[in-house]
Amino acid sequence: xxxxxxxxxxxxxxxxxxxxxxxxxxxxxxxxxxxxxxxxxxxxxxxxxxxxxxxxxxxxxxxxxxxxxxxxxxxxxxxxxxxxxxxxxxxxxxxxxxxxxxxxxxxxxxxxxxxxxxxxxxxxxxxxxxxxxxxxxxxxxxxxxxxxxxxxxxx
Amino acid sequence: xxxxxxxxxxxxxxxxxxxxxxxxxxxxxxxxxxxxxxxxxxxxxxxxxxxxxxxxxxxxxxxxxxxxxxx
Numbered sequence: 001x002x003x004x005x006x007x008x009x010x011x012x013x014x015x016x017x018x019x020x021x022x023x024x025x026x027x028x029x030x031x032x033x034x035x036x037x038x039x040x041x042x043x044x045x046x047x048x049x050x051x052x053x054x055x056x057x058x059x060x061x062x063x064x065x066x067x068x069x070x071x072x073x074x075x076x077x078x079x080x081x082x083x084x085x086x087x088x089x090x091x092x093x094x095x096x097x098x099x100x101x102x103x104x105x106x107x108x109x110x111x112x113x114x115x116x117x118x119x120x121x122x123x124x125x126x127x128x129x130x131x132x133x134x135x136x137x138x139x140x141x142x143x144x145x146x147x148x149x150x151x152x153x154x155x
Numbered sequence: 156x157x158x159x160x161x162x163x164x165x166x167x168x169x170x171x172x173x174x175x176x177x178x179x180x181x182x183x184x185x186x187x188x189x190x191x192x193x194x195x196x197x198x199x200x201x202x203x204x205x206x207x208x209x210x211x212x213x214x215x216x217x218x219x220x221x222x223x224x225x226x
Contacts, residue, residue: 041158042157042158042159042161042162043159043162044156044157044158046207047214049210049211062210064208064210066206066207067207068206084208085208086208088207089210104211105172105173105210105211105212106213107172107173107209107210107211107217109157109158109165110162110163110166111162127162129166130166130171
């Protein structure tokens with residue numbers, strides 16, 4: 001799964017080789033706790049589209065959460081998040097500044113959880129089971145790779 | 156609940172993106188509901204569709220699929 005960590009007005013991408021199915025875990029000595037809303041909804045808090053520059057390469061993500069969730073207001077105030085579709089969606093580009101809209105309509109919704117640290121850092125997870133191996137390989141190049149077993153063992 | 160194990164069932168039902176959903180809709184008479192996916196869960200998904208932006212019309216097609224299956 002893809003993890004996007006939002007900290008100090010920047011974002012960091014992590015690729016985890018397994019699904020994180022825990023209440024909390026550590027990355028870089030910071031502990032993250034699952035948010036009650038995403039937990040209650042079993043990771044279904046809206047939809048996301050992978051933003052593709054072509055049919056093999058992903059360069060970003062578009063997040064469309066249910067309108068009443070506080071996750072929206074948090075994301076919309078970040079400098080690198082671009083509002084889209086009348087603020088109903090938010091786009092984060094990992095590289096470049098454009099994508100092919102015709103190839104970017106997944107409306108996926110698997111394993112989309114939100115975690116939060118005690119100091120207020122947010123970490124969002126996204127399932128990757130919709131992607132081809134080629135897309136996945138390209139996406140991983142943007143990420144720091146971590147093992148799910150390391151996260152679980154670090155409780 | 157729509158998430159968790161049901162997410163995979165919806166994936167199996169809808170396919171990927173608007174192209175996958177359109178293919179399902181075009182073949183709706185032969186579509187089988189994935190095992191374990193209940194009408195209540197499909198109804199829950201149907202009601203949530205209007206609460207998000209529909210970036211490529213994917214949700215609109217999915218809603219038509221569900222309307223057929225929920226008749």
